Amino acid sequence: MAVKHLPADVLCMGVFMDNTDISQKLQEKVYLSLLYDFYGELLKNHNKQIFEDYILNDLSLGEIAQEQGISRQGVYDIVKRCSKHLTDYEEKLGLIHKFETTRQMAEEIHSLAAELKTEYREDTLEKVLALSRNMIEVL
Template sequence: MERIVERGFLYDFYGELLTEHQRRIYEDAVFGDLSPSEIAEEQGISRQGVHDLIRRCDRILGDYEAKLHLVAKFLAIRDMAQEAERLAGECLRTGDMARVEEIRRIAGRITGAL
């Protein structure tokens, strides 16, 4: 997974667990595309402090994912739902209802993952 996408998912799932200060700086760096120097000037802290905070936030968010696996579960469920949607479309296009059992199996896996 591309690093920026991974950071986005981690932040979406666990960002609220960061302090307000950490969230503000992380958002500016990752989503606002500001440089550490720009953030440092805006926040009144050193560029090194910004760099360290961003690395710490990446580690914290990664640690949450290592323990809870919410992003991995979400991505697995999303992939299964997309496959079920593809199979349903195939059934509708071709009239072949043989795929219905496969869709039911995928639905069961999704339910089990929740």
């Protein structure tokens, strides 16, 4: 399926948004999903369910409010509070940063190992050893 490009201005929830606004909102949602994957279990069950419904299940504030029997403002406040908690966890623990750093090093090691498979070179082997040492230190 081909991805269709959106027009420069899009009507979103009654407000015209340009592509950069949409892109920012999408990036924010992806980042919040990633934070949730790493730290979601640290949220209280009630808040976790509301955050999950809003971010992962893409339910509206109104749908969640009706389902939970609370106001839309209450849902909004919980989502914002959860976002803050998850961001704070990442700032303190840095698990996503460590994961990304380790993943990048693993990709580089894989690439260098593929080079070694075709042609053995001492400098390439040294790079693999250095990267693997760095990876162990990061963990």
